[in-house]
Amino acid sequence: xxxxxxxxxxxxxxxxxxxxxxxxxxxxxxxxxxxxxxxxxxxxxxxxxxxxxxxxxxxxxxxxxxxxxxxxxxxxxxxxxxxxxxxxxxxxxxxxxxxxxxxxxxxxxxxxxxxxxxxxxxxxxxxxxxxxxxxxxxxxxxxxxxxxxxxxxxxxxxxxxxxxxxxxxxxxxxxxxxxxxxxxxxxxxxxxxxxxxxxxxxxxxxxxxxxxxxxxxxxxxxxxxxxxxxxx
Amino acid sequence: xxxxxxxxxxxxxxxxxxxxxxxxxxxxxxxxxxxxxxxxxxxxxxxxxxxxxxxxxxxxxxxxxxxxxxxxxxxxxxxxxxxxxxxxxxxxxxxxxxxxxxxxxxxxxxxxxxxxxxxxxxxxxxxxxxxxxxxxxxxxxxxxxxxxxxxxxxxxxxxxxxxxxxxxxxxxxxxxxxxxxxxxxxxxxxxxxxxxxxxxxxxxxxxxxxxxxxxxxxxxxxxxxxxxxxxxxxxxxxxxxxxxxxxxxxxxxxxxxxxxxxxxxxxxxxxxxxxxxxxxxxxxxxxxxx
Amino acid sequence: xxxxxxxxxxxxxxxxxxxxxxxxxxxxxxxxxxxxxxxxxxxxxxxxxxxxxxxxxxxxxxxxxxxxxxxxxxxxxxxxxxxxxxxxxxxxxxxxxxxxxxxxxxxxxxxxxxxxxxxxxxxxxxxxxxxxxxxxxxxxxxxxxxxxxxxxxxxxxxxxxxxxxxxxxxxxxxxxxxxxxxxxxxxxxxxxxxxxxxxxxxxxxxxxxxxxxxxxxxxxxxxxxxxxxxxxxxxxxxxxxxxxxxxxxxxxxxxxxxxxxxxxxxxxxxxxxxxxxxxxxxxxxxxxxxxxxxxxxxxxxxxxxxxxxxxxxxxxxxxxxxxxxxxxxxxxxxxxxxx
Numbered sequence: 001x002x003x004x005x006x007x008x009x010x011x012x013x014x015x016x017x018x019x020x021x022x023x024x025x026x027x028x029x030x031x032x033x034x035x036x037x038x039x040x041x042x043x044x045x046x047x048x049x050x051x052x053x054x055x056x057x058x059x060x061x062x063x064x065x066x067x068x069x070x071x072x073x074x075x076x077x078x079x080x081x082x083x084x085x086x087x088x089x090x091x092x093x094x095x096x097x098x099x100x101x102x103x104x105x106x107x108x109x110x111x112x113x114x115x116x117x118x119x120x121x122x123x124x125x126x127x128x129x130x131x132x133x134x135x136x137x138x139x140x141x142x143x144x145x146x147x148x149x150x151x152x153x154x155x156x157x158x159x160x161x162x163x164x165x166x167x168x169x170x171x172x173x174x175x176x177x178x179x180x181x182x183x184x185x186x187x188x189x190x191x192x193x194x195x196x197x198x199x200x201x202x203x204x205x206x207x208x209x210x211x212x213x214x215x216x217x218x219x220x221x222x223x224x225x226x227x228x229x230x231x232x
Numbered sequence: 233x234x235x236x237x238x239x240x241x242x243x244x245x246x247x248x249x250x251x252x253x254x255x256x257x258x259x260x261x262x263x264x265x266x267x268x269x270x271x272x273x274x275x276x277x278x279x280x281x282x283x284x285x286x287x288x289x290x291x292x293x294x295x296x297x298x299x300x301x302x303x304x305x306x307x308x309x310x311x312x313x314x315x316x317x318x319x320x321x322x323x324x325x326x327x328x329x330x331x332x333x334x335x336x337x338x339x340x341x342x343x344x345x346x347x348x349x350x351x352x353x354x355x356x357x358x359x360x361x362x363x364x365x366x367x368x369x370x371x372x373x374x375x376x377x378x379x380x381x382x383x384x385x386x387x388x389x390x391x392x393x394x395x396x397x398x399x400x401x402x403x404x405x406x407x408x409x410x411x412x413x414x415x416x417x418x419x420x421x422x423x424x425x426x427x428x429x430x431x432x433x434x435x436x437x438x439x440x441x442x443x444x445x446x447x448x449x450x451x452x453x454x455x456x457x458x459x460x461x462x463x464x465x466x467x468x469x470x471x472x473x474x475x476x477x478x479x480x481x482x483x484x485x486x487x488x489x490x491x492x493x494x495x496x497x498x499x500x501x502x503x504x505x506x507x508x509x510x511x512x513x514x515x516x517x518x519x520x521x522x
Numbered sequence: 523x524x525x526x527x528x529x530x531x532x533x534x535x536x537x538x539x540x541x542x543x544x545x546x547x548x549x550x551x552x553x554x555x556x557x558x559x560x561x562x563x564x565x566x567x568x569x570x571x572x573x574x575x576x577x578x579x580x581x582x583x584x585x586x587x588x589x590x591x592x593x594x595x596x597x598x599x600x601x602x603x604x605x606x607x608x609x610x611x612x613x614x615x616x617x618x619x620x621x622x623x624x625x626x627x628x629x630x631x632x633x634x635x636x637x638x639x640x641x642x643x644x645x646x647x648x649x650x651x652x653x654x655x656x657x658x659x660x661x662x663x664x665x666x667x668x669x670x671x672x673x674x675x676x677x678x679x680x681x682x683x684x685x686x687x688x689x690x691x692x693x694x695x696x697x698x699x700x701x702x703x704x705x706x707x708x709x710x711x712x713x714x715x716x717x718x719x720x721x722x723x724x725x726x727x728x729x730x731x732x733x734x735x736x737x738x739x740x741x742x743x744x745x746x747x748x749x750x751x752x753x754x755x756x757x758x759x760x761x762x763x764x765x766x767x768x769x770x771x772x773x774x775x776x777x778x779x780x781x782x783x784x785x786x787x788x789x790x791x792x793x794x795x796x797x798x799x800x801x802x803x804x805x806x807x808x809x810x811x812x813x814x815x816x817x818x819x820x821x822x823x824x825x826x827x828x829x830x831x832x833x834x835x836x837x838x839x840x841x842x843x844x845x846x847x848x849x850x851x852x853x854x855x856x857x858x859x860x861x
Contacts, residue, residue, distance in 0.1 A: 100397075
């Protein structure tokens with residue numbers, strides 16, 4: 001079943017066009033990775049999906065209902081959650097309060113504080129620490145936990161491994177299967193191509209605001225990916 | 233000696249009133265980075281609203297709060313939702329100029345409706361009752377009530393912000409309105425609610441102001457300056473700081489007045505400037521990059 | 523990479539036309555005392571000094587990004603300097619105008635030291651507090667009349683000129699000179715390196731800092747420049763009013779009016795305050811009798827403009843028709859561009 005359907009999406013920052021005619025779809029239970037160089041428009045696309053950036057399109061639908069023009073807060077309520085680039089924890093709130101913030105809308109589901117602490121035990125000891133006093137890896141865990149607390153159907157990761165040490169990245173990726181087990185579909189924006197190819201069912205490559213390549217990791221050759229990544 | 237104790241203690245109590253003025257201002261700056269130039273005029277407005285309620289329904293100023301507070305809540309919500317939400321951006325000019333315009337409109341509107349005459353809300357005997365703490369050391373009962381209410385008010389606001397879901401939403405929105413939206417928070421509504429809360433506090437301040445001293449349509453700007461000074465002295469981001477700020481400001485004013493009656497307000501401004509020189513972030517700032 | 527060639531264009535057709543029209547207008551205004559009656563001359567003096575005040579506030583806020591709600595501190599300071607210099611120190615009244623400017627500029631240094639510790643909205647209110655301190659302090663000075671103020675003694679008034687018409691002329695030309703110097707000064711400043719620095723700070727503080735622009739020094743310079751101008755104007759104003767009180771000299775209304783003028787006309791442009799001043803006086807003449815309703819109208823207009831057309835009337839016109847009378851922008855034309 002198609003969860004997210006995007007057809008011919010353009011996105012703008014003021015006068016500047018960042019995305020050109022993006023076609024994209026996400027099926028139920030899938031993990032889709034989006035790769036591409038800096039400035040290719042990957043984060044912009046996620047923000048357009050979540051309603052933080054304005055866009056125009058032929059079709060922008062979640063579970064067959066149009067979400068074009070909807071406010072970000074409403075889109076989250078439908079079951080789309082994002083782990084933002086740079087984590088973006090709330091500095092005035094503690095770890096636990098950040099997690100509680102994720103449950104603001106009270107969407108029903110199986111993710112609770114206890115389950116998050118089970119998934120990320122390191123957070124339990126740090127639960128009263130303010131968001132700013134954590135390490136990069138702990139921040140990422142908190143940000144993921146916060147997004148999970150909204151019991152989403154689709155989880156978007158913006159630059160999942162950016163700024164994190166390799167060991168931490170491994171740990172984060174190791175937690176993904178537990179999340180997927182719940183039936184959450186994932187979109188992962190990732191600079192690390194290898195990680196992306198390992199974890200994804202399908203891959204999109206963005207280049208200068210356009211989709212330059214799409215397919216399953218097994219089908220795509222190194223040359224194809226390099227060509228799509230860097231352009232000519 | 234005892235006279236100085238009198239001066240200082242009464243200054244402390246007046247500080248409670250100033251803290252009341254300041255609390256509403258501190259909240260909206262905390263949540264929205266907005267300074268409402270019309271803040272003082274809204275305090276005066278609520279005093280006038282109380283006056284009308286009292287005259288129409290013939291009740292005690294304290295009971296008038298039951299009407300004044302909901303009215304101010306609605307005014308605050310509508311003001312934010314209808315006008316001020318459209319001014320919020322990185323540019324600080326629009327909200328400043330719009331609230332400036334609103335301040336002018338309010339002052340002149342009140343002038344047209346109520347004239348420039350000084351008004352007072354009558355609360356009966358409690359206005360003049362006093363307690364003698366020691367020989368020559370008297371404090372007014374009403375100022376004491378004001379101080380206690382101010383402390384209670386600040387304590388409740390602090391509880392709201394730290395212990396409730398909406399309080400967390402306020403803090404999250406104030407930290408990062410974009411990411412707050414990703415939590416499902418309707419930031420426009422949060423802003424409106426915080427302004428509504430601010431005006432509820434303004435309403436309380438207005439009623440107590442009206443009982444404590446004379447008021448007229450032109451009193452707003454000077455109350456805004458006191459509120460602002462109390463917030464800065466106390467320290468940005470700290471609601472208990474505004475209590476300290478209010479107290480320090482009022483005590484400075486009282487000391488100034490004792491030296492020379494014409495120096496009262498000036499002494500307060502000077503205290504503010506002194507704090508500004510040595511502690512630009514205030515006395516109890518919460519670390520925040522603004 | 524192909525070698526790009528570009529030119530930097532500064533003037534526009536309209537600005538060249540505007541320069542000629544401006545010179546003609548200036549000549550007409552200089553000849554004012556010969557074709558204006560007394561009341562009109564006084565009105566023009568008011569227009570000149572409000573325009574000058576507006577240009578100063580606009581320089582601070584529109585270009586410098588420093589929104590001050592306390593410029594009345596310098597209006598009053600300039601006014602009192604007229605009295606101190608002319609009455610107590612016997613200096614010729616007309617000389618006090620530039621002198622007040624200089625002294626005001628010097629005094630603005632410690633003031634800047636204080637208020638620059640605040641940012642944004644808090645800076646704005648901080649400047650207001652400083653103005654209040656000036657007000658309350660001057661009200662304590664007995665030799666300047668204390669709280670009830672003082673009038674300019676006849677002996678000093680006669681120093682401007684023996685005859686009344688002579689005084690009207692002298693004040694008129696002084697006011698015209700002040701506004702011309704100020705507008706020319708602002709124009710010169712914005713066309714200079716400093717102007718480029720200012721616009722870059724206004725557009726992005728971080729970016730300009732990374733390019734080596736000293737934000738603090740530039741802002742300080744602007745603040746002092748505005749203080750110099752405003753103090754000089756203050757001395758001029760009280761030379762026309764002949765009587766000063768602390769309440770009037772340091773009245774927030776100086777700033778309120780100026781803000782209204784700049785906002786309606788268009789903030790961040792030189793043309794904006796000119797348009798705004800004209801509109802302000804066009805509204806004032808018929809409507810000021812309505813007292814509070816007139817003021818409420820002004821406030822409402824300011825609110826609506828800020829919400830719907832924050833770039834002001836000139837901003838709307840300039841955008842629509844791409845006009846500029848005072849060319850302070852620099853447009854880069856690339857040689858190969860399809861323009």
